Amino acid sequence: MADKSGVRPGGRSARIQAAVHQAVRELQQREAPGELTVPAIAALAGVTPSTLYRRWGDLAQLLSDVALERVRPDGEPRDTGAYRGDLRAWLEQYIDEMATEPGRAIVRDILGCAAPANAGKCAEFIRQQLDVIRDRALARGEAIVDSDTLIDLVVAPVVYRLLFSVSAPSVDHALGLLDNTLRAAFRRAG
Structure with a gap:
């Protein structure tokens, strides 16, 4: 098993998360809640839908994570x-x-x-x-x-x-x- 203690914070993973979160926030400003989709978020973030499903599982979990970041003091x-x-x-x-x-x-x-x-x-x-x-x-x-x-x-x-x-x-x-x-x-x- 690989030791991840030396993995630097940030990097590609952090950039993807930031891009996806930004895409969600932008689409939430433009779209009705029921119109938000994984493919639309992925396209705006510049990633594939499979990346979103792999990282977050489903749209509800992704929206929950973005919302959690917004309530963080x-x-x-x-x-x-x-x-x-x-x-x-x-x-x-x-x-x-x-x-x-x-x-x-x-x-x-x-x-x-x-x-x-x-x-x-x-x-x-x-x-x-x-x-x-x-x-x-x-x-x-x-x-x-x-x-x-x-x-x-x-x-x-x-x-x-x-x-x-x-x-x-x-x-x-x-x-x-x-x-x-x-x-x-x-x-x-x-």
Whole structure:
């Protein structure tokens, strides 16, 4: 078996992935969702359809991978200097990005493939962002709420509305969930 530890990052594989992802994004801008095809993506990316099937298996997995790259955070959440402020700023940005029709389509694409790995990665991105906020607050000596509680009581209802509600979740509703969660947790902590 070949040792791949010396394989350099990037190279042809990275170029193909970048070209395919770019082709998907371009076609998503021009085509209706049902009109996107593997042959069209392959032609625009300059590869064969078999390359796409070999690497991604099917169109749903490819769309899920492209969507996952779009939700990957660019950096750490904004630091407002206070735990509650950091959480509010993160939640407002999350809803601003995800409550649009393109944002909602990204969530559907991530969940649209048979393999659940990308949904787990998406959840991990959220957890990482919340953990950064938590760690900053702990360093400042502030009381915090564990990330699982925030995911269960704030993020999950927002994602549910992204997926299943006719209207997108509002920032005010989400901030209300956050404030109720923090108030209840801090009251219990005494």
